[in-house]
Amino acid sequence: MPDELAGLDAVGQAELVRAGKVSADELIDAAITRLEQIDPQLNAVIHRNFERARREARSMRSEAPFCGVPILFKDIAAGNRAGDPYHWGTRFLRDADYRAPGTSHLVQKFLDAGFIDIGRTNVPELGAWATTEPDAYGPTRNPWNTEYASGGSSGGAAAAVASGMVPLAHASDGGGSIRNPASQCGIVGLKPSRGRVSVGPESSDAMWAGLAAELAVTRSVRDTAAVLDLVSGPMPGDTVVAPTPTRPYREEVGADPGRLRIGFVAEFPTNAGEAEFPAEALPMLGRFVEALGFVPDTPTASVHPECSTAVMRTAELLEELGHDVEPSFPAPVVAGAGVFVVPLLACSQANFVERMGVTLGRPIGEADMDADNWLITHVGQRTMGSDYLTALSGLNTFTRSMAAWWENGFDLLVTPTLTDLPPRLGALRPDPGKPLDAWMRTASLLAFTIPFNITGQPAISLPVGLSESGLPIGVQLVAGYGREDLLLRVAAQIEGAGALIGRPPIHA
Known part of the structure; x- marks a missing residue:
C-alpha cells in the first residue's frame, strides 16, 4: 500500500x-x-x-x-x-x-x-x-x-x-x-x-x-x-x-475559463539592459554602495534557450486550447524596480536578526551567519528611514504601472519561471571571496518571479518539460490581483492536456 x-x-x-x-x-x-x-x-x-x-x-x-x-x-x-x-x-x-x-x-x-x-x-x-x-x-x-x-x-x-x-x-x-x-x-x-x-x-x-x-x-x-x-x-x-472569491477554488478546476487574451514573453525584451535607475533612487543607491564599501557586479540578463522553448510550447498549447495568445510583456518588469527591493529586504533582515538577538540574550554578529547574509544585515542596520520610504514609493509606482497592462485587455501573462535551468549544488552558495555574487545571481535567476512579489499578484509555476539533461523546467502564469480563480482554471486546462511532467528518478 x-x-x-x-x-x-x-x-x-x-x-x-x-x-x-x-x-x-x-x-x-x-x-x-x-x-x-x-x-x-x-x-x-x-x-x-x-x-x-x-x-x-x-x-x-x-x-x-x-x-x-x-x-x-x-x-x-x-x-x-x-x-x-x-x-x-x-x-x-x-x-x-x-x-x-x-x-x-x-x-x-x-x-x-x-x-x-x-x-x-x-x-x-x-x-x-x-x-x-x-x-x-x-x-x-x-x-x-x-x-x-x-x-x-x-x-x-x-x-x-x-x-x-x-x-x-x-x-x-x-x-x-x-x-x-x-x-x-x-x-x-x-x-x-x-x-x-x-x-x-x-x-x-x-x-x-x-x-x-x-x-x-x-x-x-x-x-x-x-x-x-x-x-x-x-x-x-x-x-x-x-x-x-465568488466560489470555492476547487470549483475552478475543470471550469471553462472562456476565450482569454494571453500575453507571453520567452526572452528578455531587447531593451532590458537599457533601463536606467529612477532618478529618485540615486541618492538611496549611493548610500547603499557606501554602506557596502563596493559596487556589486550585475549579471547579464538572459534566458536559457530551453526555458524559452518551454514558454513557446506553452503558448502554442494555450492557442490550441482556444485562447488568443500573442507576444506581449508589461514593460515595467525590466525598468529597474529591483533596486527598490534591496533596502526593504535589508531592513527586514536586520530587524529580524536584532529581535532574535534580544530573544537569545546576546547580539547576533558576523560569525553567526554566512558572509552575504551578514553584509545584507549590515546594510539594513545602516539604511536611513528616508531611503526605506523612497523604496516603498518606488515599488508602489512600479505596481501601478504593471497593473495597467492587465487593465488594457490582457487576462494572463506567461513567462519562464526561472531564467536558467536548475543550478548545480554550490553554484549559488555565498562565497566570502566574492561578496554578494551569489545574491546578485540569485536575483538574476528570479528576474521573472520577483516583480509579482512587488505587485502582490498571484502567479503559478507549472512543470511543463524536461531539459536535455533531464532537469525540470517550469513556466509561470500570472493573473491580475485577486484572480487566482483564473489562474487555476487555465492551470487545470494545461494539466488536463497532459502537459505536466511525471515523477523524478528518486521517488517512493
Missing part, C-alpha cells in the same frame, strides 16, 4: 480515508516509511515529529476534510508551531535550540483540516537564497539529479513533495520561493495574491514590506485549489485582505 499511496495527491489520499479504504494511521505510517527511505538521499526534512504524528492519527476526527493526510511545514516564516524547533536555516537559532512561541494561523488551519504534521523542511539561511544549502543543516538535493539544487527557499518542501514523501508541503514566497523550487523539482507552486493567506499572528504583514506570501507546493492543480480554500481568508488584525 505505501507505494500506491505515494502516487496519490492529498485529495486522493483523503478520499481513501472517507471511503474507509485506508485509515489515518496507515497514511501516516506509510509516509514515515517513505521519508525514512528517501530522505537520506535528499536531506529535505530536518526535524521529525513521528511519534506525535502517530498519536494525532489515532485520535483524528474522521470527518475532517483531510483526515490523516501527512504534511511538512517549512522551517521559516508562518510555518511556526508552538514548541517546535524554529530555526530559519540559521546556526544561531539551531545552537540555541530555539522553539516557536506560538502557532501561526496558517499552520492551525492545516491542522484543523485534518492534516498531520510529520516534520519540518530544510531552508536556506534566513530564506535568502534560491538554493537550499544552509551551513546549519547542509544541502537539500534535487530528486531529479542529486548533484543539483532543489531551489529555495522552499527547497526542502519541494524535494519532499516531488519525491513522494508527502503529497504536499507548506511553502512561502518572498521573491520566488514557492515558484522557484516548484520549477526546479518539477511540481506545482502557486504564490497567492497579497492578503489572501494570513501570515499572523506572530509574523507581521510588514515583514519584507508585504512581498512575502504563504501557501504550499503540490503535485496537482486540484490540491493547490483545495489548500487555497482551506487556508485563505482574513484573520483578526490582518492589514491587507484580498478580494473574496
Whole structure:
C-alpha cells in the first residue's frame, strides 16, 4: 500500500480515508516509511515529529476534510508551531535550540483540516537564497539529479513533495520561493495574491514590506485549489485582505475559463539592459554602495534557450486550447524596480536578526551567519528611514504601472519561471571571496518571479518539460490581483492536456 499511496495527491489520499479504504494511521505510517527511505538521499526534512504524528492519527476526527493526510511545514516564516524547533536555516537559532512561541494561523488551519504534521523542511539561511544549502543543516538535493539544487527557499518542501514523501508541503514566497523550487523539482507552486493567506499572528504583514506570501507546493492543480480554500481568508488584525472569491477554488478546476487574451514573453525584451535607475533612487543607491564599501557586479540578463522553448510550447498549447495568445510583456518588469527591493529586504533582515538577538540574550554578529547574509544585515542596520520610504514609493509606482497592462485587455501573462535551468549544488552558495555574487545571481535567476512579489499578484509555476539533461523546467502564469480563480482554471486546462511532467528518478 505505501507505494500506491505515494502516487496519490492529498485529495486522493483523503478520499481513501472517507471511503474507509485506508485509515489515518496507515497514511501516516506509510509516509514515515517513505521519508525514512528517501530522505537520506535528499536531506529535505530536518526535524521529525513521528511519534506525535502517530498519536494525532489515532485520535483524528474522521470527518475532517483531510483526515490523516501527512504534511511538512517549512522551517521559516508562518510555518511556526508552538514548541517546535524554529530555526530559519540559521546556526544561531539551531545552537540555541530555539522553539516557536506560538502557532501561526496558517499552520492551525492545516491542522484543523485534518492534516498531520510529520516534520519540518530544510531552508536556506534566513530564506535568502534560491538554493537550499544552509551551513546549519547542509544541502537539500534535487530528486531529479542529486548533484543539483532543489531551489529555495522552499527547497526542502519541494524535494519532499516531488519525491513522494508527502503529497504536499507548506511553502512561502518572498521573491520566488514557492515558484522557484516548484520549477526546479518539477511540481506545482502557486504564490497567492497579497492578503489572501494570513501570515499572523506572530509574523507581521510588514515583514519584507508585504512581498512575502504563504501557501504550499503540490503535485496537482486540484490540491493547490483545495489548500487555497482551506487556508485563505482574513484573520483578526490582518492589514491587507484580498478580494473574496465568488466560489470555492476547487470549483475552478475543470471550469471553462472562456476565450482569454494571453500575453507571453520567452526572452528578455531587447531593451532590458537599457533601463536606467529612477532618478529618485540615486541618492538611496549611493548610500547603499557606501554602506557596502563596493559596487556589486550585475549579471547579464538572459534566458536559457530551453526555458524559452518551454514558454513557446506553452503558448502554442494555450492557442490550441482556444485562447488568443500573442507576444506581449508589461514593460515595467525590466525598468529597474529591483533596486527598490534591496533596502526593504535589508531592513527586514536586520530587524529580524536584532529581535532574535534580544530573544537569545546576546547580539547576533558576523560569525553567526554566512558572509552575504551578514553584509545584507549590515546594510539594513545602516539604511536611513528616508531611503526605506523612497523604496516603498518606488515599488508602489512600479505596481501601478504593471497593473495597467492587465487593465488594457490582457487576462494572463506567461513567462519562464526561472531564467536558467536548475543550478548545480554550490553554484549559488555565498562565497566570502566574492561578496554578494551569489545574491546578485540569485536575483538574476528570479528576474521573472520577483516583480509579482512587488505587485502582490498571484502567479503559478507549472512543470511543463524536461531539459536535455533531464532537469525540470517550469513556466509561470500570472493573473491580475485577486484572480487566482483564473489562474487555476487555465492551470487545470494545461494539466488536463497532459502537459505536466511525471515523477523524478528518486521517488517512493
